[in-house]
Amino acid sequence: MDLSEGFIAVDWGTTNRRAYRIDPSGARGEEFEDGKGILSVAAGGFPEAIAEIRTRLGDLPLLLAGMIGSNRGWVEAKYVACPAGIGDLADALVWAGEREAIVPGVSYVGDGRGDVMRGEEVQLLGAVAGGQVPSRALVCHPGTHNKWVHVDKSRITSFRTVMTGELFNLLKQHSILADLLAGEAEAGDAFERGVTHALENADLPAELFAVRARVLLGEAQREDAPSYASGLLIGTDVRIGLSGLVPGDVFVMGRPELIRLYAAAIRSAGRKAIELDGEESFLTGIRTIAERIAN
Amino acid sequence: MDLSEGFIAVDWGTTNRRAYRIDPSGARGEEFEDGKGILSVAAGGFPEAIAEIRTRLGDLPLLLAGMIGSNRGWVEAKYVACPAGIGDLADALVWAGEREAIVPGVSYVGDGRGDVMRGEEVQLLGAVAGGQVPSRALVCHPGTHNKWVHVDKSRITSFRTVMTGELFNLLKQHSILADLLAGEAEAGDAFERGVTHALENADLPAELFAVRARVLLGEAQREDAPSYASGLLIGTDVRIGLSGLVPGDVFVMGRPELIRLYAAAIRSAGRKAIELDGEESFLTGIRTIAERIAN
Secondary structure (H helix, E strand, O other), rough: OOOOOOOEEEEEOOOOEEEEEOOOOEEEEEEEEEEEHHHHHHOOOOOHHHHHHHHHHOOOOOOEEEHHOOOOOOEEEEEEEEEOOHHHHHHHEEEEEEEEEEEOEEEEEEEEEEEEEHHHHHHHHHHHHHOOOOOOOEEOEEEEEEEEEEEEEEEEEEEEOOOOOOOOHHHHHOOOOOOOOOOOOOOOOHHHHHHHHHOOOOOHHHHHHHHHHHOOOOOOHHHHHHHHHHHHHHHHHHHHHHHOOOOOHHHHHOOOHHHHHHHHHHHHHHOOEEEEEEEHHHHHHHHHHHHHHOO | OOOOOEEEEEEEEEOOOOEEEEOOOOEEEEEEEOOOHHHOOOOOOHHHHHHHHHHHHHHOOEEEHHHHHHHOOOOOOOOOOOEOHHHHHHHHOOOOOOOEEEOEEEEEEEEOOOEEEOHHHHHHHHHHOOOOOOEEEEEOOOOOOEEEOOOOEEEEEEEEEOOOHHHHHHHHHOOOOOOOOOOOOOOOOOOOOOOOOHHOOHHHHHHHHHHHHHOOOOOOOOOHHHHHHHHHHHHHHHHHHHHHOOOOOOOEEEEEHHHHHHHHHHHHHOOOEEEEEHHHHHEEEEEHHHHOOOO
């Protein structure tokens, strides 16, 4: 693909998309974010949604990552199996058109488990390529579905997904706890109590109900409920993620408000947490892929 | 209250109500069930909803149990604290009118926990009064919110709620697993695998995501997903419920399709499970309360 005039990098998720023009020098140019996630694009609507990006950022080649390559996206880009490095992603690009390449996701099968990711791999391997994450590391990538990722020799060797963010949203929007969870979760005392409980007890679906019971019985403050419940969920997630006995620091990348909560919970579990900017890492990752396919 | 002409017993829940005419002899007379749970009754609408019951079953005194006594119901009946026997419920009836009495719920505070029940206590203590459950027992009462209940000297001494049914419904209706969970869960091999996994691993929010990942990767059959996910949730529930080290048989009461699944999971955990009919026990409980207030 001819990238001599630069290209457009798109992180295209389920509910949002973010597009960046990358200049020939590699510099970050104009960009935008909107709510046109893959679920809002009707069948057959992707060529138009792509044309719209070019109208805004320029008539350039596109490198697309995220759910755009899923079976609900534009063209399916099958998963690359672990171990998967940034070169493996570049080698497995799927060409949706002559100037539109889709980055595949990564899959893991082992330990009697199976797991998949799509979107996080570019950020994560971008951070490795950029030197923010060492060639051997444990990475925590919070989001709707948090990913615990083992990196070795600069490749993703295994990972595990915990559906913490989605469970919190379900409880907040549709459950008997909905009215109690309306406020924002914050990394204070109530959050800390929830994390500590979850690190020491494996009783999440019982303790979640107790959030409501305690308020009804005057044993807990109503306003602490969102932070306590968030602490329970994230503490459970951290207990699961750290149970593999891999020692050392944990690199945490993703949305700032989430990485702050996860980093606090990881510190409560006695580990050092290093917070990273996921957006810059995405751009590093996508630039690295672009360099490999430029001709 | 003059019960010489019999009375009407109502089990009034969040989404349904069931009403029974009990004849002066104690025999079960006419009855009906409908979808007029408390959430479907508008503010101020209870007198009319009550009158409707009398139109159908007779102009008799009413004994009402369940969510009708909650803060979203007709008149609030505060919780009776553990230890609570059937006599304690009768002593704490709340009179919404001269001929309408509401049975209170039960609360537990201890071990740094707080918990509440409303509705299950009549069934449960009815089973004790009727001799189906011994005076000292561990009872499992599945529903939207499963209850693990310790009975001693014929009173509820402590209990713990696990929000298994609600979590399964949230996942089935609103989550990324929704399309996979559309079928019915059955107590076969896939259910058993889920139970075994959950009894041995405390990783529910990770393993739930793996249900989808395995199907995407061709590592599991799509049609097994509802039973496997149900097994994961119920197995987690059973692991939590049996973790108190109370030995002996487990009495399981509630809706038939649920008690079958729970009894299977309890047996997988190496315990004997005895299945009971919750409806008959409700009537035994409400008759016992009626005898105590008859004058």
